[in-house]
Every structure is written in C-alpha cells, then in structure tokens.
Amino acid sequence: MEKLVITGGNRLEGTIDISGAKNAALPLMCAPLLTDEPMTLTNLPRLADISTLCDLLNHLGATVTIAGSSGGAVTGRSMTFDASNIADTVAPYDIVRKMRASIIVLGPLVAREGQATVSLPGGCAIGNRPIDLHLKALEALGADIELEDGYVRASAPNGLVGGTVRFPFVSVGATENILMAAALAKGTSTIENAAREPEIADLANCLIAMGAKISGAGTETITVEGVDRLHGCTYAVMPDRIEAGSYAVAALMTRGNLLLKNARLPDMQVPMDVLSEAGAIVSEEDGGVRVESNGHVQGFNIVTQPFPAFPTDMQAQFMALAAVADGASVITEAIFENRFMHVPELCRLGADITVTGASATVRGVSSLRGAQVMATDLRASMSLALAGLVADGDTVINRLYHLDRGYERLEDKLRGVGAQIERIND
Numbered sequence: 001m002e003k004l005v006i007t008g009g010n011r012l013e014g015t016i017d018i019s020g021a022k023n024a025a026l027p028l029m030c031a032p033l034l035t036d037e038p039m040t041l042t043n044l045p046r047l048a049d050i051s052t053l054c055d056l057l058n059h060l061g062a063t064v065t066i067a068g069s070s071g072g073a074v075t076g077r078s079m080t081f082d083a084s085n086i087a088d089t090v091a092p093y094d095i096v097r098k099m100r101a102s103i104i105v106l107g108p109l110v111a112r113e114g115q116a117t118v119s120l121p122g123g124c125a126i127g128n129r130p131i132d133l134h135l136k137a138l139e140a141l142g143a144d145i146e147l148e149d150g151y152v153r154a155s156a157p158n159g160l161v162g163g164t165v166r167f168p169f170v171s172v173g174a175t176e177n178i179l180m181a182a183a184l185a186k187g188t189s190t191i192e193n194a195a196r197e198p199e200i201a202d203l204a205n206c207l208i209a210m211g212a213k214i215s216g217a218g219t220e221t222i223t224v225e226g227v228d229r230l231h232g233c234t235y236a237v238m239p240d241r242i243e244a245g246s247y248a249v250a251a252l253m254t255r256g257n258l259l260l261k262n263a264r265l266p267d268m269q270v271p272m273d274v275l276s277e278a279g280a281i282v283s284e285e286d287g288g289v290r291v292e293s294n295g296h297v298q299g300f301n302i303v304t305q306p307f308p309a310f311p312t313d314m315q316a317q318f319m320a321l322a323a324v325a326d327g328a329s330v331i332t333e334a335i336f337e338n339r340f341m342h343v344p345e346l347c348r349l350g351a352d353i354t355v356t357g358a359s360a361t362v363r364g365v366s367s368l369r370g371a372q373v374m375a376t377d378l379r380a381s382m383s384l385a386l387a388g389l390v391a392d393g394d395t396v397i398n399r400l401y402h403l404d405r406g407y408e409r410l411e412d413k414l415r416g417v418g419a420q421i422e423r424i425n426d
Contacts, residue, residue: 004397004411006388007420008370012256014417018244018263018288019045019408020077020237023313024199026101027176028206028237029053032062032081033108034184035210037232040080044237045408048401052099054079059095060105061087086113093119093150099405103131104173106154107181110143115155133174137165141178141185162187162226170195170306175222176203182224183212191222197307198267202238209233241267242313243407244289246382248272249317250414251291252280253324253390258417263289271314274300278325299327299364304335316342316383322362323351324390332359342380345373349387349395370395375402382407389419 020043029050032039044050054064060083067078089109096102096119109116121131135145135152141160146153162185165178175195180203182189194200196218204217210233213225244263251258252275265272265284272282272289278300281292299322304312312335322329323346333339340360343353348371352363370393375381381403388395397403400423403410411421 001398001426002400003424003426004385004400004403005422005424006385006391006395006397008368008389008391008393008395010254010389010418010420012250012254012258012389012414012417012419015259015261016247016413016417017261018239018247021045021199021202021240021242022047022049022406023172023240023242024202025050025237026053027104027180027199027203028235029057029081030104030108031180031203031206031210032083032232033057033060033086033105034112034180035230035232036084038080038082038084039210039232040078040234042078042234042236043239044077044079045240046077047406047408048404049099049101049406052095053102056091056095056102056105057081057083059088059092060109061085089113089116091116091118096121101173103134104177104180106134106152107138107177110138110154110156111160111181111184114157114159115153117151117153120150120152131174133167133171134177137167137174137178138181140165141181141189160185162189162224164190164192166192167194169193172197172200175200179203179214179217179222179224180207182226183207183214183230185224185226187226189224189226191224193220194222195306196220198238198241206233206235209235238267239263242311242379244268245271245314246317246386246407247413248275248280248282248289248291249321250386250389252278252293252297253321253386255293255295256417257290257292259285259288259290261288265289270308270310271318274302274310274318278321297321297325297364299325299329301330303332306335312336312339313379315339316379317386319343319353319360319362320346320383320386323353323364323387324368325362325364327364329362329364330359331362334358339377341376342383345376345380345384346387348373349391351387367392369393372396372398375399378402378406385410389414
C-alpha cells in the first residue's frame with residue numbers, strides 16, 4: 001500500500017502549475033454522450049476519477065483517445081471522445097461505486113437515447129448526498145423514473161420536453177445533469193435556484209460550443225432552448241480553483257511565496273479574502289495568482305455555503321491552517337453533515353480542535369508534530385498533507401487513493417517548490 005511521507009519545516013517558494021479542474025472535467029467528459037460527433041477536451045488533469053469516468057464511457061460504447069499515449073493509464077492532457085455508437089445505456093455498480101459523479105451520465109443518456117439505467121453512486125463518505133434532486137428534475141422534463149435493486153431507471157421514449165425545474169436547495173451535480181439533458185429537450189427549459197459555481201459556467205460554455213442555446217449560466221436562473229442535435233468541438237477545461245486554493249494555504253502555512261500559474265482569482269475570491277485576513281498577501285499576476293506570507297497567521301472564522309460563498313471543498317484545508325494560527329478560529333460546515341472526519345487525524349498531529357454540532361473551534365498551537373495519519377476523504381487528505389508540511393518530524397499519510405482522486409502529481413509539485421515529500425510503497 002502506498003503512503004506519503006512528509007518531513008515538515010521547509011519554506012515553499014516558486015511556481016506551481018495549476019491543473020485542469022476535476023470538478024469541471026467530469027461533467028465535460030459526459031457532454032460527448034450528447035452528440036454523435038467526436039469531441040476533444042484539453043487541459044484534463046491526470047487523476048483517478050478521470051480514469052474511472054473513462055472506464056464508464058468505454059463501457060457505454062464511447063471510445064477515448066488520449067493524445068501522446070499508447071493506451072493504458074491516463075497520461076495525456078488531451079482526450080478525444082467518440083460516442084457515435086452508444087452500445088449500452090447501463091452504468092453498472094462496479095464502476096459507479098468508485099465515484100459519485102458517475103450519476104451525471106444519467107441526463108445525457110436519457111436525452112439522447114431515451115433511456116438510462118445508472119447504479120446509485122458511491123464516492124467520498126462525507127455525508128448524505130441524495131440524488132432525488134437529479135431525479136425530480138428529469139421528471140420535470142417528462143422522464144419516467146423507477147428505483148429498483150440499487151439502480152435508477154429513467155426513460156423518455158419520445159424524448160424529453162422542456163419544462164421548469166426549481167431546486168429546493170442548490171445542487172451542483174443536479175444542475176449539471178439537467179443542464180445537459182435540457183440541451184436536447186423539445187422546447188425551452190428554465191432551471192431556477194441553479195448552482196452558480198464556475199464549473200457550471202464552464203459546462204454551459206462547452207455546450208454552447210457544441211451548438212446548445214443556453215443563457216444565464218453562473219446566475220440563479222438558467223434558460224435552455226432545446227435543439228435537435230449537438231455537434232463536436234474542442235474545449236479547454238478551466239483551471240482547478242480548489243487545487244489552487246489548497247496550494248495558496250500551503251504558501252501561508254510555510255511562510256512561503258508561491259505563484260499559482262493559470263489560477264483565476266475571481267473563481268476563488270472568498271477563500272482568498274479569508275487567506276488575506278489570516279496573513280497572506282494575494283495578488284494577480286500575468287498568468288496566475290501570487291500568494292505570499294506576511295510572516296504570521298491570524299485566526300479567522302468561516303461558514304461553508306454554495307458559490308460564491310466559502311466552498312465546502314476548502315474547509316479541511318483551512319482547518320489545517322487554523323491549527324497553526326495565532327488565537328482561535330471557528331469553522332462551520334453548512335453543506336455536508338459528516339465533513340469533520342479529518343479532525344481526529346489533525347489532532348493526532350497535535351491540533352487543538354473541539355467540534356460542537358456543525359462547528360469546529362480550532363485553537364492554534366505553536367507547532368504540530370509528525371505522526372501516522374489516515375486520509376478519510378479527498379479534501380481531508382490534502383489537509384493532512386498541509387499539516388505535514390509544517391509539522392516537526394515525519395508525517396505519514398495512509399490511504400492515498402483519496403488524494404489521487406483529486407490532486408495531480410501532488411508530491412512532484414510540492415517537491416518543485418521546496419517540500420521534502422516522498423511516496424513510498426509499504
């Protein structure tokens with residue numbers, strides 16, 4: 001089993017290239033299911049989740065060609081998808097259980113093929129994330145939904161029909177699913193209380209490049225005028241704002257100075273505002289965002305909420321920062337009810353954290369100490385890596401498969417800016 005060994009205490013300085021966004025890439029990789037023409041995506045990150053979705057697309061009958069690769073593991077940044085022949089409309093449990101985002105093949109398959117059967121999804125165990133919003137949205141466009149033996153069966157043999165979808169609360173995945181489905185529905189669809197994340201706008205821009213008629217993406221109301229068919233295109237995946245934010249935290253924690261190449265400040269304005277409050281100097285430069293420490297870390301308070309507020313995917317990383325800040329910080333998780341599983345592991349490193357309901361009070365300590373820890377989910381694994389960068393001695397992180405789902409070449413990128421970090425095979 002692979003482990004990550006980090007010897008803390010090194011200041012990070014230099015440039016880190018920010019990869020394409022996992023959370024944007026996955027729905028974009030489902031968009032080729034909407035057309036019988038080839039489609040090319042560039043700036044794709046090399047991640048386990050990307051490989052998993054490739055496996056699912058292959059199962060459905062799509063072919064995936066990776067630029068610069070002779071096959072096997074995902075090693076390229078450009079992929080061409082050809083879904084001209086959908087051979088199967090069933091997404092099986094063995095693939096879907098590995099990644100929750102697999103549910104977003106449901107909308108495109110129903111829109112194009114008139115039917116789809118998708119296993120109930122798996123993924124990180126960070127709380128209850130029901131898919132009922134996805135299903136009710138498809139029903140609003142005329143799909144018939146059945147749940148049986150752990151699978152969702154959706155059918156619309158005569159095609160989907162435009163309608164109004166109003167989400168009772170914001171859901172990124174459900175917005176993505178219904179946005180793709182509505183692109184081929186007959187008539188006009190309105191999505192109210194839609195997610196506003198930059199990844200939604202990225203998907204909409206790709207669909208527009210394929211011939212879709214969409215307005216309002218990035219706002220609470222999206223309007224989609226269905227078209228008869230979509231065509232192929234070449235589209236570049238946006239940079240990963242969560243990866244960029246994670247390395248920005250590393251810059252401040254290590255009293256460093258990092259240029260996050262390709263990062264876009266507007267995509268992560270709120271967490272960068274909190275980072276500035278905590279002691280970072282954040283500035284835009286040509287080609288990226290620079291984050292520099294002013295020499296100390298102050299406590300702060302955050303509450304996770306949907307975009308444009310503070311993202312839940314940055315909560316664990318900022319908790320690691322709070323663990324070494326001066327004074328106390330209060331972190332409230334308002335999205336997922338089970339996303340404090342990294343707290344016991346941070347405490348193993350010497351953090352002082354008290355959890356009361358949905359809030360964690362973090363009292364900064366003068367130093368952390370290395371220990372054996374276990375990653376519990378994707379973002380928790382990054383919080384442990386950040387803590388290890390400043391802990392005395394060696395920190396050993398187990399269960400790296402979580403980390404590999406969302407961070408491309410993490411140890412290479414950190415070593416390139418001065419970290420002492422190594423992946424070992426136990």
